[in-house]
Every structure is written in C-alpha cells, then in structure tokens.
Amino acid sequence: MKKYKILLAISLIAIGLMSVLVASINEKKDEQKQINSVPQMEKRWETKNEEFRKYYPRQFDSWKQTKNSDDIHDMLKEYPELVVLWAGYGFSKDYNAPRGHFYAIEDNRNTLRTGAPVDEKTGPMPTACWTCKSPDVPRLMDEQGEEEYFTGKWAKYGSEVINPIGCMDCHNPKTMELQVNRKYLDRALATEGTLKMEDATQQDMRTLVCAQCHVEYYFDKRKTASGKKAAVVTLPWKNGFTVDDMEKYYDEIEFSDWTHKISKTPMLKAQHPGYEMWKTGAHGRNNVSCADCHMPYTQEGGIKYTDHNIGNPLENMSKTCMNCHRVSEKELLANINEKRERKNELHKKAMVQISAAHLEAGKAWEVGATKEEMAPVLKDIRHAQWRWDYAVASHPAFFHAPEETLRVLATAIDKAGQARIKLAKILAKHGAVDYKAPEYKTKEEAQKIIGLPFKKLVEDKERFNKNLVPQWKKEAEKKGLYNPESTKGIEDKTSYN
Ligand code: HEC
Ligand code: HEC
Ligand code: HEC
Ligand code: HEC
Structure with a gap:
C-alpha cells in the first residue's frame, strides 16, 4: 500500500512538472507567433518607436540598447589636420565619431554644423540633412511627396523629424517585412544596373536597409515641378560603385560641395560610403550581409529573434564571427588590430600631405600664382582629399574592405605628393621658395589658422538649444508625433559643452 502511495505521489509530481513545461512551451510558441505576426497600428506610419514595444518587446528592448553607445569622440581634437582639410566647410566646426542610432536626432540638433536657426526659414542647412536620422523622414516623404520633403531649410522640420532611427526606417508599416523606405536608393540601384531593388533577395535586403543611409551621396540642387528650390539626396552611382567611378561622375557634372577657404579648390566631401566599400x-563579395554581423540571430530560452542592438560586432563575437570562422577570437582580434594599424599609418600620412598642399596653395595664390598655373594643382588636391576622405569616412572600411582601403589611401598620398611637387615649382617661380606651411598641434590652433569663430558658434548654438528646441518638442508632442518619456533623462552630450 505504502509503495502505491509513493508511486502515486511521484506520478503527480511528474504530471505537475510536465504541465508547467507544456504551459511554458505554449507560452514560448505564443511569443514566437507574436514575433512573426503583424500588429495593427492605428496610424499608417507610426514613428514613435516605443509604440512597438507591446508587440515586439525583444526587438524593441534590444533596439533601445543602442542608447548605451553614448561616448562623444571629438575627431577634430584627435586629428587637428581635419580642421584645415575642411576649411570653409561645416565639418571644420564640429565632427564626432558615430554613436548609437538612438542619438541620431540629438546629435543632428547639437552639432555646430546645423547652426542656430531662429525660425523655420533660417540656418545653413537644407531639409536633406534630416534624411538619415529618423523614421519620420519616410513618413513625411509619404505624406507630402518626396520632392516637397527636399524643399526648404532644415529648421522647417524641427517639430516633425523627432524620433531617432527606428522600426519604420527598415520595415514595411503594414507587414513588418524588411523594406527600403527611401526611393533615392531604388533609383540609384536602377541607374547603376547590377542589382535592381525588385530583384533583391531577403539576404540582399539585410544589407539594403542599411544602404539607405550608409552610402555616398550628394545634394542635387534643382527646381521642383511647382518651382520651389530643392536639395535632393542623390547617390553618384551612374558610372559604378568604386571611388574612381564616383570621382569621374563628380568631375563630369562639375560638382563640388564647397570651395576650400585656403587653397580655393572646388572640393568633394565623401559622406559614408559603407555599402560601396563593403561590396x-x-x-x-560573399554576400555576408550587414545584418549577419551587426544584427545576429539570438536564442533566448527557446525564442529566436533578431538582435536589434546595432553596434560593434566585436562585442558579440560568439554570435557573429564565430558562426562562420574556425580560428580563435584572439587570432581574429589580432588580425583586425593589424588591419587598423596599417590603415592608421597611411591615414595619418595622407592627412599631413593634403593639409600641407592646401596651405602651400594658399601661399601660392598670395604671391601671385595664376589660375592657369593652379588648375592642375587644384585638381590633384581635389582628388587626393576625396580619396583620403572616402577611405576613412566609410567607417570602418579598414575592416569591411582592407585592401581597397589601403589602395585608396595610397592613391590619395600619391596625388597630394603630385600637387606639392607642382606647388614647389610655382612657389619658386613667384619668389617664395623658402615657404614653410605653419605648424599646428591642436584643434584650437588649427581653427585659428582657418579663421573659425568657434566661440560665437557655440554661443549661438546654446541660444538655439534654449529657445527653438523646446518649442519643437512641444509642438511635436501636440501633433502626437513625440512622447517625451522616450528621451527622458538623456544627457545632451556634445564636443563643446
Ligand atoms: C536598421 C534597420 C532596422 C531597424 C531600425 C529595425 N529593424 Fe527589425 N529587423 C531588421 C532586420 C535586418 C531584421 C531581420 C530580418 C530577416 O532577415 O529575417 C529584422 C527583423 C525584425 C522582426 C522579425 C523577427 C526577428 O526578430 O527576426 C521584427 C518583428 C522586427 N524586426 C521588429 C522591429 C521593431 C519593433 C523595430 C523598432 C523598435 C525594428 N524592428 C527596427 C532591421 C531593422
Ligand atoms: C535611417 C538611416 C540609417 C539606417 C537605416 C541605418 N543607419 Fe546606422 N547610423 C546612422 C546614423 C545617422 C548613425 C550615427 C548616429 C549618431 O552618431 O548619432 C549611425 C551609426 C551606426 C553605427 C555606429 C554605432 C555605434 O554605437 O557607434 C553602426 C555600427 C551602424 N550605424 C550600422 C548600421 C547597420 C548595420 C544598419 C542596417 C542594419 C544601419 N546602420 C542602418 C544612420 C542609419
Ligand atoms: C563580417 C562582419 C561585418 C559585416 C558584414 C559588416 N560589418 Fe560593419 N563592422 C564590423 C566590425 C567588426 C566593426 C567594428 C570594427 C572596429 O573595431 O572598429 C564594424 C563597424 C561598423 C560601423 C561603426 C563605425 C564606428 O566608427 O563606430 C558601421 C557604421 C558599420 N560597421 C556599418 C556596416 C554596414 C552598413 C555594413 C553593410 C554594408 C556592415 N557594417 C557590414 C563587422 C561587419
Ligand atoms: C556569415 C558568415 C560570416 C560571418 C558572420 C563573418 N565572416 Fe568573415 N568571412 C566570411 C567569408 C565567406 C570570408 C571569405 C573567405 C574566403 O574568401 O576564403 C570571410 C573572410 C574573413 C577574413 C579574411 C578576409 C579579410 O577581409 O581580411 C577576416 C579577417 C574575417 N572574415 C573576419 C571576420 C570577423 C572579425 C567577423 C565578425 C565580426 C566575421 N569575419 C564574420 C564569412 C563570415
């Protein structure tokens, strides 16, 4: 009798445990179903990222971790040469290394490059400067038409573009499938011709969603059908994806982003050709997608989902690199560091050469060099800087495309050298054979050489931050576009405060 009682008790416990297990499996099945389901959002374009949390908690929570990458790394301080290279252009005012997607809006408002507008019609930048910062951009393009979106000043959308890079940048608002929501990419791919958007596979999409923003582009200035001035984000891919193809394209259309303040060169600013370099x-080449390394699949207690904390894959090597590579993490890291050092060596040499070329060209003008004499010099400087910038702005191409990075940097150094040989002759001819470009060691010294009123820029910015920004936030909240809770407690970190 006693035996039976014990057996019964054991069976009951086993049954209890089983049902807990079954319940937990069912719960997981439900959650997995939810992950693969489509929510019915009230609005066609819901751009408040936090609204997605109740449907997709794991994707949202991991997305929100991009908030942890919050260090400000002042590149001008690290490399004062940059100030001289970008003299006369916004980047000489303020330039930080990229950080988490969560900060895209704050950083765009805070950078000295976007200036200090006092109303929607003032400020140095066009609306196009919002384009790769927010899901509110595809929403506006959809509501107003793409052409209208690209008209007016940056400040026009201060109360509209308010949520940082999020769900509706990469997903279809109805089906949540991956989707490119910026048509200029479709058009550029069609013009280039190798891969059309309509032929893209799911694996291609895992890269193309990033290529909406991590690409080279320029602002094509044109008139809209209704006669308004527009600056339209355009990708220069007509001749192909390489640095040489794009250089040729820009030369053909005689495009320049600005005229260099010291050397008077018609300059090109490389943006961030990450996609083109990766190729x-x-x-x-093996179509290992951006998402394969930056958004790995994650298993958590039987649930499989995509990690949306887009950051440095080296912090998560077991889920990324180690899926494909058999060498140890240590060996891979050593290999990457070696690549980085090789790049840094040429990167620094290129900056020093190009900076000297600008200053020597400035001197040549001063002592009476003619336009004809200077034309071939300016062409060399234009190409040298474009190439150097292309290799390092496509962060971090030294890893994504190590050989190409070194080739592009080597050609940059070569072209800067050519410019300086020509300049030596010109300076000698005009009696300045002994000229030595001024030396500088810090960001402040370099900004003084180019005559940049840094203090005033900061004061103006602080006024803008105190006056216009709170107004923008309030209006956005009233329109139902912004939830102040979503940015509560965030410190406004900048390079200048
Ligand atoms: C930068 C682009 C990007 C952003 C921003 C983004 N996603 Fe994704 N999402 C992806 C990619 C890539 C995948 C993987 C798709 C695949 O290959 O199956 C994915 C997959 C998903 C899936 C499918 C299930 C899974 O986990 O694989 C869901 C659901 C999802 N994302 C929800 C969201 C939500 C919610 C947000 C906003 C909080 C968001 N995503 C923001 C790119 C993005
Ligand atoms: C809507 C435009 C946009 C899209 C889409 C986008 N990015 Fe970004 N990305 C940015 C911007 C802007 C920054 C810099 C943000 C800052 O510094 O405030 C950035 C920063 C990053 C960083 C640096 C993060 C850090 O913590 O340092 C990585 C890595 C990155 N992006 C990878 C990707 C990948 C991979 C994809 C596709 C899955 C992608 N991005 C899609 C615009 C975009
Ligand atoms: C094979 C893996 C791999 C692939 C594929 C990949 N990346 Fe990366 N990416 C990395 C690693 C590793 C780093 C960090 C390197 C370092 O330590 O600086 C990185 C860094 C970055 C950064 C951060 C730069 C910074 O300074 O913070 C950006 C942006 C980025 N990748 C974008 C992309 C985009 C866009 C694609 C697709 C076109 C892509 N990556 C494809 C591995 C990859
Ligand atoms: C989806 C698979 C996949 C992932 C994930 C992946 N790789 Fe690779 N990796 C490849 C393939 C394929 C090649 C090319 C091999 C060949 O050509 O023989 C390659 C080549 C390389 C090379 C040699 C080529 C070069 O560029 O120097 C290095 C180094 C490397 N991977 C490092 C990494 C690191 C670090 C990570 C993680 C951040 C990573 N890989 C993630 C598939 C992958």
Whole structure:
C-alpha cells in the first residue's frame, strides 16, 4: 500500500512538472507567433518607436540598447589636420565619431554644423540633412511627396523629424517585412544596373536597409515641378560603385560641395560610403550581409529573434564571427588590430600631405600664382582629399574592405605628393621658395589658422538649444508625433559643452 502511495505521489509530481513545461512551451510558441505576426497600428506610419514595444518587446528592448553607445569622440581634437582639410566647410566646426542610432536626432540638433536657426526659414542647412536620422523622414516623404520633403531649410522640420532611427526606417508599416523606405536608393540601384531593388533577395535586403543611409551621396540642387528650390539626396552611382567611378561622375557634372577657404579648390566631401566599400571586401563579395554581423540571430530560452542592438560586432563575437570562422577570437582580434594599424599609418600620412598642399596653395595664390598655373594643382588636391576622405569616412572600411582601403589611401598620398611637387615649382617661380606651411598641434590652433569663430558658434548654438528646441518638442508632442518619456533623462552630450 505504502509503495502505491509513493508511486502515486511521484506520478503527480511528474504530471505537475510536465504541465508547467507544456504551459511554458505554449507560452514560448505564443511569443514566437507574436514575433512573426503583424500588429495593427492605428496610424499608417507610426514613428514613435516605443509604440512597438507591446508587440515586439525583444526587438524593441534590444533596439533601445543602442542608447548605451553614448561616448562623444571629438575627431577634430584627435586629428587637428581635419580642421584645415575642411576649411570653409561645416565639418571644420564640429565632427564626432558615430554613436548609437538612438542619438541620431540629438546629435543632428547639437552639432555646430546645423547652426542656430531662429525660425523655420533660417540656418545653413537644407531639409536633406534630416534624411538619415529618423523614421519620420519616410513618413513625411509619404505624406507630402518626396520632392516637397527636399524643399526648404532644415529648421522647417524641427517639430516633425523627432524620433531617432527606428522600426519604420527598415520595415514595411503594414507587414513588418524588411523594406527600403527611401526611393533615392531604388533609383540609384536602377541607374547603376547590377542589382535592381525588385530583384533583391531577403539576404540582399539585410544589407539594403542599411544602404539607405550608409552610402555616398550628394545634394542635387534643382527646381521642383511647382518651382520651389530643392536639395535632393542623390547617390553618384551612374558610372559604378568604386571611388574612381564616383570621382569621374563628380568631375563630369562639375560638382563640388564647397570651395576650400585656403587653397580655393572646388572640393568633394565623401559622406559614408559603407555599402560601396563593403561590396569590395571579402564579406561583401560573399554576400555576408550587414545584418549577419551587426544584427545576429539570438536564442533566448527557446525564442529566436533578431538582435536589434546595432553596434560593434566585436562585442558579440560568439554570435557573429564565430558562426562562420574556425580560428580563435584572439587570432581574429589580432588580425583586425593589424588591419587598423596599417590603415592608421597611411591615414595619418595622407592627412599631413593634403593639409600641407592646401596651405602651400594658399601661399601660392598670395604671391601671385595664376589660375592657369593652379588648375592642375587644384585638381590633384581635389582628388587626393576625396580619396583620403572616402577611405576613412566609410567607417570602418579598414575592416569591411582592407585592401581597397589601403589602395585608396595610397592613391590619395600619391596625388597630394603630385600637387606639392607642382606647388614647389610655382612657389619658386613667384619668389617664395623658402615657404614653410605653419605648424599646428591642436584643434584650437588649427581653427585659428582657418579663421573659425568657434566661440560665437557655440554661443549661438546654446541660444538655439534654449529657445527653438523646446518649442519643437512641444509642438511635436501636440501633433502626437513625440512622447517625451522616450528621451527622458538623456544627457545632451556634445564636443563643446
Ligand atoms: C536598421 C534597420 C532596422 C531597424 C531600425 C529595425 N529593424 Fe527589425 N529587423 C531588421 C532586420 C535586418 C531584421 C531581420 C530580418 C530577416 O532577415 O529575417 C529584422 C527583423 C525584425 C522582426 C522579425 C523577427 C526577428 O526578430 O527576426 C521584427 C518583428 C522586427 N524586426 C521588429 C522591429 C521593431 C519593433 C523595430 C523598432 C523598435 C525594428 N524592428 C527596427 C532591421 C531593422
Ligand atoms: C535611417 C538611416 C540609417 C539606417 C537605416 C541605418 N543607419 Fe546606422 N547610423 C546612422 C546614423 C545617422 C548613425 C550615427 C548616429 C549618431 O552618431 O548619432 C549611425 C551609426 C551606426 C553605427 C555606429 C554605432 C555605434 O554605437 O557607434 C553602426 C555600427 C551602424 N550605424 C550600422 C548600421 C547597420 C548595420 C544598419 C542596417 C542594419 C544601419 N546602420 C542602418 C544612420 C542609419
Ligand atoms: C563580417 C562582419 C561585418 C559585416 C558584414 C559588416 N560589418 Fe560593419 N563592422 C564590423 C566590425 C567588426 C566593426 C567594428 C570594427 C572596429 O573595431 O572598429 C564594424 C563597424 C561598423 C560601423 C561603426 C563605425 C564606428 O566608427 O563606430 C558601421 C557604421 C558599420 N560597421 C556599418 C556596416 C554596414 C552598413 C555594413 C553593410 C554594408 C556592415 N557594417 C557590414 C563587422 C561587419
Ligand atoms: C556569415 C558568415 C560570416 C560571418 C558572420 C563573418 N565572416 Fe568573415 N568571412 C566570411 C567569408 C565567406 C570570408 C571569405 C573567405 C574566403 O574568401 O576564403 C570571410 C573572410 C574573413 C577574413 C579574411 C578576409 C579579410 O577581409 O581580411 C577576416 C579577417 C574575417 N572574415 C573576419 C571576420 C570577423 C572579425 C567577423 C565578425 C565580426 C566575421 N569575419 C564574420 C564569412 C563570415
């Protein structure tokens, strides 16, 4: 009798445990179903990222971790040469390394480059400067038409573009499938011709969603059908994806982003051709997508989902690199550091050469060099800086495409050298054979050489931050576009405060 009682008790316990297990499996099945389901949002374009949390908690919570990458790294302080290279252009005022997607809006408002508008019609930048910062951009393009979106000043959308890079940048608002929501990418791919958007596979999409923003682009200035001035984000891919193809394209259309303040060169600013550089590397050639390394699949207690904390894959090597590579993490890291050092060596040499070329060209003008004499010099400087910038602005191409990065930097150094040989002759001819470009060691010294009123820029910015920004936030809240809770407690970190 006693035996039976014990058996019964054991069976009951087992049954109890089983049902807990079954319940937990069912719960997980429900959650997995939810992950793969489509929510019915009230609005066609819900751009408040936090609204997605109740449907997709794991994707939202991991997305929100991009908030942890919050260090400000002042690149001008690290490399004062940058100030001289960008003299006369916004980047000489303020330039930080990228940080988490969560900060895209704050950083865009805070950078000295976007200036200090006092109303919607003032400020140095066009609306196009919002384009890669927010899901509110595809929403506006959809509501107002793409052409209208690209008209007016940056400040026009201060109370409209308010949520940082999020769900509606990469997903279809109805089905949540991956989708590119910026048509200029479709058009550029069609013009280039190798891969059309309509032929893109799911694996291609895992890269193309990033290529909406991590690409080279320029602002094409044109009139809209209704006669308004527009600055339209355009990708220069007509001749192909390489640095040489794009250089040729820009030369053909005689485009320049600005005229260099010291050397008077018609300059090109490389943006961040991450997609194009990736294509030339071992991973791009094998179609290892951006998401394969930056958004790995994650298993958590039987649930499989995509990690949306887009950051440095080296912090998560077991889920990324180690899926494909058999060498140890330590070996891979050593290999990457070696690549980084090789790049840094040429990167620094290129900056020093190009900076000297600008200053020597400035001197040449001063002592009476003619336009004809200077034309070939300016062409060399234009190409040298474009190439150097291309190799380092496509962060971090030294890893995504190591050989191409070194090739592009080597050609930059070569072209800067050519410019300086020509300049030596010109300076000698005009009696300045002994000229030595001034030396500088810090960001402040470099900004003084180019005559940049840094203090005033900061004061103006602080006024803008005190006056216009709170107004923008309030209006956005009234329109139902912004939830102040979503940015509560965030410190406004900048390079200047
Ligand atoms: C920068 C682009 C990007 C952003 C921003 C983004 N996603 Fe994704 N999302 C992806 C990619 C890439 C995948 C993987 C798709 C695939 O290959 O199946 C994905 C997959 C998903 C899936 C499918 C299930 C899974 O986990 O694989 C859901 C649901 C999802 N995302 C929700 C969201 C939500 C909610 C947000 C906003 C909080 C968001 N995503 C923001 C790119 C993005
Ligand atoms: C809507 C435009 C946009 C899209 C889409 C986008 N990015 Fe970004 N990305 C940015 C901007 C802007 C920054 C810099 C943000 C800052 O510094 O405030 C950035 C920063 C980053 C960083 C640096 C993060 C850090 O913590 O340092 C990585 C890595 C990155 N992006 C990878 C990707 C990948 C991979 C994809 C596709 C899955 C992607 N991005 C899609 C615009 C975009
Ligand atoms: C094979 C893996 C891999 C692939 C594929 C990949 N990346 Fe990366 N990415 C990395 C690693 C590793 C780093 C960090 C390198 C370092 O330590 O600086 C990184 C860094 C970055 C950064 C951060 C730069 C910074 O300074 O904070 C950006 C932006 C970025 N990748 C974008 C992309 C985009 C866009 C694609 C697709 C076109 C892509 N990556 C494809 C591995 C990859
Ligand atoms: C989806 C698979 C996949 C992932 C994930 C992946 N790789 Fe690779 N990796 C490849 C392939 C394929 C090649 C090319 C191999 C060949 O050509 O023989 C490659 C080549 C390389 C090379 C040699 C080529 C070069 O560019 O120097 C290095 C180094 C490398 N990977 C490092 C990494 C690191 C670090 C990570 C993680 C951040 C990573 N890989 C993630 C598939 C992957």
